[in-house]
């Protein structure tokens with residue numbers, strides 16, 4: 001078997017990169033180890049308009065559960081403030097449907113898809129990646145390709161096989177667990193976030209409304225001996241509601257891996273660390289890098305140059321588009337990591353009656369007087 005491009009992984013990163021490679025007339029194979037695209041769900045399903053714009057589709061009721069107008073944030077002592085961005089719409093996706101929709105679009109553009117097939121190794125000749133070794137129902141096969149795109153998520157073995165350094169410190173991975181719950185009394189169109197060392201150390205707890213009292217209730221934590229399950233159950237014991245689905249997963253919040261290309265290889269999405277380190281949101285960033293990888297694959301093959309000298313343009317383009325956001329969020333996350341519960345409460349009290357988008361420097365300096373230890377955060381914000 002021989003393809004122009006083999007894409008490893010069949011969710012957001014895999015479907016979007018294969019879609020754009022196929023749209024550019026390449027022969028593309030996407031390989032997914034699960035038997036069904038998008039399953040199991042490992043996501044709280046929140047995204048913004050950028051995701052749809054990147055793919056070139058409209059938000060549709062088929063894969064959007066609810067529209068989001070803002071967020072309610074709760075500090076450790078329960079002080080609450082609301083954020084309502086002026087120019088940005090948010091959405092809670094039905095990701096199982098959305099991921100499958102993207103795979104269908106990719107297949108319609110010409111992508112071949114193999115399910116229940118695991119890529120076990122790379123074919124490497126003279127330092128160039130030339131395809132993959134895959135296993136399907138006990139049968140091992142070699143599939144040649146001019147370019148391999150690694151869209152294999154946080155576990156990304158492919159980048160490691162290619163010799164790229166994708167190891168992360170354990171404290172740079174958010175350990176997440178989530179229930180989809182029925183009978184949750186939550187205001188539609190507003191996401192809720194809860195912070196504090198006793199609620200969600202090193203992360204936050206979320207309630208994202210789907211529709212009709214269904215919500216994603218989950219938590220991501222770091223740097224703690226207790227499990228995410230422990231903290232989530234402590235929280236939901238006062239919440240009521242019944243779980244209908246349990247999701248578990250890790251989110252890389254350390255920023256991108258150092259190098260995202262090699263001879264004949266590009267790495268996209270979670271595998272590349274294309275996740276916002278502050279929020280843990282990776283859907284819109286994965287979409288961006290995946291589209292760029294699909295387009296660069298086409299340029300590379302048309303130029304008959306699959307060397308890393310050519311493919312480094314992939315890294316330049318995603319850095320131009322999303323690198324600044326990832327770096328800035330990483331900076332914020334590191335500052336927030338150092339804020340204790342009292343400081344968070346002081347910040348929440350300050351924001352309680354304000355529109356966060358129109359706070360003057362003078363007002364921020366007023367907060368600094370009250371809580372000098374917030375200096376680094378305020379400096380990062382203004």
Ligand SMILES: Cc1cc2nc3c(=O)[nH]c(=O)nc-3n(C[C@H](O)[C@H](O)[C@H](O)COP(=O)(O)OP(=O)(O)OC[C@H]3O[C@@H](n4cnc5c(N)ncnc54)[C@H](O)[C@@H]3O)c2cc1C
Pocket residue numbers: 008009010011012013014031032033034038042043044045046047117118119120151152153154155157176177178218247248249250251268269270271274275280281282283284286
């Ligand atoms: C609990 C949780 C909540 C989250 N909530 C949000 C949120 O609300 N908003 C947001 O924007 N982001 C969220 N994220 C992050 C978001 O889900 C990811 O950034 C996004 O799914 C990344 O897509 P991907 O295609 O790069 O990787 P993945 O979605 O991880 O897909 C990788 C695919 O590759 C397949 N695969 C892996 N290895 C192989 C192999 N060797 N052979 C074949 N197939 C393979 C896997 O089976 C999988 O289907 C959340 C993550 C978690 C864990």
